[in-house]
Each structure stands twice: as C-alpha cells, then as structure tokens.
Amino acid sequence: MTQSILIKSGTIVTMDQNNSIVRGDVLIRDGRIAEVATEVNDPDSDVIDAGDCAVLPGFVQTHIHLCQTLFRGAADDLSLIDWLKKRIWPMEAAHTRASIRASAQVGIAEMIKGGTTCALTMETVRHTEEVLRVVEETGFRATVGKCMMDKGEGVPAELHEESRASIDESLALIRKWHGQADGRIRCCFAPRFAISCTHELLAEVAELAKRHHVIIHTHASENKSECEIVEGDTGKRNIMYLDSMGITGPHVVLAHCVHLDTEEMETLMQTKTNVAHCPSSNLKLGSGLARVAEMLARRIPVSLGADGAPCNNRLDMFTEMRSAALLQKLAHGPEALPAARVLRMATIDGARALGLEQEIGSIEAGKRADLIVVDLNQLHSSPSPDVVSALVYSAQSTDVRTTIIDGRLVMRDRKLLTLNESTVIDEANREAIDLAARARVSV
Numbered sequence: 001m002t003q004s005i006l007i008k009s010g011t012i013v014t015m016d017q018n019n020s021i022v023r024g025d026v027l028i029r030d031g032r033i034a035e036v037a038t039e040v041n042d043p044d045s046d047v048i049d050a051g052d053c054a055v056l057p058g059f060v061q062t063h064i065h066l067c068q069t070l071f072r073g074a075a076d077d078l079s080l081i082d083w084l085k086k087r088i089w090p091m092e093a094a095h096t097r098a099s100i101r102a103s104a105q106v107g108i109a110e111m112i113k114g115g116t117t118c119a120l121t122m123e124t125v126r127h128t129e130e131v132l133r134v135v136e137e138t139g140f141r142a143t144v145g146k147c148m149m150d151k152g153e154g155v156p157a158e159l160h161e162e163s164r165a166s167i168d169e170s171l172a173l174i175r176k177w178h179g180q181a182d183g184r185i186r187c188c189f190a191p192r193f194a195i196s197c198t199h200e201l202l203a204e205v206a207e208l209a210k211r212h213h214v215i216i217h218t219h220a221s222e223n224k225s226e227c228e229i230v231e232g233d234t235g236k237r238n239i240m241y242l243d244s245m246g247i248t249g250p251h252v253v254l255a256h257c258v259h260l261d262t263e264e265m266e267t268l269m270q271t272k273t274n275v276a277h278c279p280s281s282n283l284k285l286g287s288g289l290a291r292v293a294e295m296l297a298r299r300i301p302v303s304l305g306a307d308g309a310p311c312n313n314r315l316d317m318f319t320e321m322r323s324a325a326l327l328q329k330l331a332h333g334p335e336a337l338p339a340a341r342v343l344r345m346a347t348i349d350g351a352r353a354l355g356l357e358q359e360i361g362s363i364e365a366g367k368r369a370d371l372i373v374v375d376l377n378q379l380h381s382s383p384s385p386d387v388v389s390a391l392v393y394s395a396q397s398t399d400v401r402t403t404i405i406d407g408r409l410v411m412r413d414r415k416l417l418t419l420n421e422s423t424v425i426d427e428a429n430r431e432a433i434d435l436a437a438r439a440r441v442s443v
C-alpha cells in the first residue's frame with residue numbers, strides 16, 4: 001500500500017457539477033480521492049502545502065501525437081498537406097524504437113510539468129508498443145492508438161500498410177495493453193484521416209470498436225483541401241462520409257472539425273460525437289477558426305488538445321485554454337466562451353470524451369486521484385480575485401508545482417519523479433538529429 005497524500009490549505013477548483021470551489025484539503029489514499037473538506041487531518045500522510053495555490057483536476061488533452069514531439073521546430077510555416085508530405089510522414093517513417101521512445105518521454109515530461117495528467121494520443125504506424133511502455137513507466141495516463149494508413153498518395157513505403165495487417169496489429173495492441181497499469185493505459189483505433197484509409201478499413205474499425213468497447217480517434221475537416229479531396233473521392237462531405245462508415249458516436253473523437261456545414265454540425269449533434277478542438281494547431285497551420293461557440297450551443301461535446309509538437313509547438317494546456325477563449329471572442333464578442341466553460345473543456349469534458357468521466361476529470365471523493373497544484377502567487381497572476389479567471393487567462397505551465405496521477409506524485413515542487421529531465425532533453429536532441437538525417441529533412 002502506498003503512503004497517503006494530504007494536500008493542505010488549497011483553493012480547490014473541483015469541477016464537480018456545481019463548479020464548487022472549496023478552500024481546504026484533499027486526502028488521497030490508494031490511488032483515489034478519499035476526502036475533500038475544509039479541514040482533513042491524517043498524521044500518516046505525506047503533506048503538500050497548497051497555500052496560495054489552486055488545486056484542480058489534471059488537464060485531459062484529447063488530441064496529441066507523442067511520436068511527433070521529436071519533430072518540434074522541424075516543420076514550421078507549411079500548409080497541412082505539404083506539412084504532412086514534406087516533413088511529418090518522412091520523419092514518422094524514419095522513426096526507430098529508440099527515437100519513438102525519446103519522443104514519447106519528452107512529450108510526457110513536458111505535459112506532466114504543465115499539468116496534463118491524461119491524453120488521447122495518435123501514434124505512427126509502427127513502434128506504438130514503445131510508447132505504451134513509456135506511458136507505463138512514467139505513471140502517465142493515456143489512451144493510445146496505433147495510426148492506421150492503408151491508402152493515400154505521397155505516403156512513404158514504411159508507413160503504408162495492408163488493411164488486414166493494420167487491423168490485426170491494432171487488435172493485438174488492444175488485447176495486450178487495454179486496461180493495463182491499473183487502468184491507466186487504454187487503447188483505441190486511430191485511422192489517420194479519411195484520405196489515408198480505405199472504405200473497408202473504416203467500416204471494419206467501426207464494427208470492431210463497438211465489439212471491443214474502445215474509442216475511435218481520427219482527424220476530420222481540419223483543412224479545406226482535405227475536405228475537397230474527401231468530397232472528390234466519396235461524393236460526400238467529410239463528416240457525412242465518416243458517419244456513413246459508422247465513424248460517429250459518443251465513442252468517437254474527431255480532431256479539429258474546422259470546416260463543417262450545417263448538415264455536418266447536425267450530424268455531430270445527433271450522434272453525440274466528440275470534437276477535439278486544437279486552437280494553436282489551427283492557427284499555426286492556418287487551417288481556420290473552428291465554430292466552437294456554435295458547437296457548444298448545439299451541445300456537441302468539445303474538449304481541447306495541443307495536437308503534435310510540430311504544429312503548435314507546445315504541449316501546453318494553459319496555451320490552449322487561453323487561445324480557445326480568445327479566438328471565440330474574436331468571432332462572437334467578449335462574452336463568448338467564458339473562463340469557467342473553457343476550464344471544463346480542459347478537464348471534465350476531456351475525461352468524458354475518453355469515456356473516463358466516472359474516474360477522472362473532477363475532484364470528488366471516490367475518483368482516481370489525478371490532480372495538480374498551481375501556484376498563483378506569481379507576478380503575472382497577482383492579484384487573482386477569481387481563481388478560474390487566473391487559471392485560464394493569467395497562469396502558465398511553469399506555475400504548476402505538483403502533479404499527481406492515479407494517486408502517485410509524478411512531479412513535486414517542479415521536479416519530475418518518474419523521468420530524469422536533463423537525460424530526457426539530451427536524448428531528445430540526439431535522437432532528433434539522427435532522425436532528421438535518416439529522413440533526409442534539413443532543419
């Protein structure tokens with residue numbers, strides 16, 4: 001049995017149904033939140049002082065690519081299709097087990113330091129098991145999908161798969177890893193996007209996801225050219241095509257959804273399909289402005305993600321929260337997407353998108369203990385009369401003091417406890433240089 005942890009004297013932003021904010025203590029025992037109250041005493045606990053700090057559920061990012069962290073800064077200032085064909089695919093094709101490992105480690109280390117405790121990640125076609133091992137070792141929580149690609153122009157040979165092999169490999173990973181590490185690790189199907197997948201593959205994925213009770217994670221309607229290609233190939237708008245293949249529903253997470261017509265919006269609403277909004281990525285790739293305020297008004301579930309490091313270039317939920325809010329204000333005026341709504345998208349709504357809302361996403365007794373302590377006694381966050389405003393508009397990732405996942409301290413007072421930060425940085429730099437040489441990409 002691990003030692004219990006007692007977080008003392010924090011401003012607890014619970015993210016429960018009433019958005020309750022409690023000044024007090026949180027007791028963590030056996031991986032779960034045991035008690036939340038104005039005062040809890042437990043002499044055997046490891047005490048963490050949270051005076052001047054906010055205590056909140058760890059962030060849940062619903063769209064990232066851990067395998068791409070190593071490509072940070074190596075694919076700037078390109079449009080989506082060029083970005084994929086000239087940089088991302090050649091670099092994914094050049095990955096080895098060692099480089100994937102370095103990529104996952106630097107991505108997870110960055111997320112833990114910035115308060116993200118759970119992520120939905122689409123990996124590349126090969127070596128996904130290495131990412132799963134890094135998730136297991138680091139104490140991170142993730143839903144991981146091996147990328148599926150059985151068609152498409154300009155795809156390097158190393159990334160092209162036969163449909164059967166792609167499905168068999170995805171199923172093997174699900175059978176071996178789904179639910180491992182006390183449930184911290186989950187697997188999903190991750191067809192890359194409609195352009196990269198045959199009808200047969202998508203239809204079978206839709207069927208198998210239901211049979212195995214796993215989610216489907218894909219990209220959709222990120223970019224106008226992508227939508228035109230899908231419409232040219234299928235005669236249907238992207239979301240209508242995915243819907244006809246069975247790739248919609250509460251167990252489906254679609255990244256981006258920037259370019260939607262009214263019928264597509266209606267379909268997402270009726271099928272309760274999840275949208276992962278990635279504001280920084282949409283800005284940097286010039287993809288467009290997702291109609292998030294309209295989606296929320298239609299009760300389409302929207303959560304947040306950084307996307308991969310090469311299109312952001314951070315994996316930082318504070319950046320995504322702030323950008324998401326500011327972008328909707330630009331489109332709809334200053335009252336659109338208030339701070340409290342954004343903070344829900346970054347926590348409990350992300351958990352719900354992954355089917356984990358009973359387990360994580362809020363600070364309530366009985367839930368798994370994924371939570372963070374954020375220091376608000378900083379120049380850029382003083383004064384902070386409203387803790388939610390401070391978290392969304394003022395705070396930054398370096399203000400996260402302590403990160404707990406599944407009741408285990410993975411960062412304390414800015415020091416990572418399951419990874420060696422300087423080794424992770426050195427290995428990422430070394431592996432990135434070798435990978436760029438193998439991919440023949442000059443950076």
Ligand SMILES: [Zn+2]
Nearest residue numbers: 219255307308
């Ligand atoms: Zn992506």
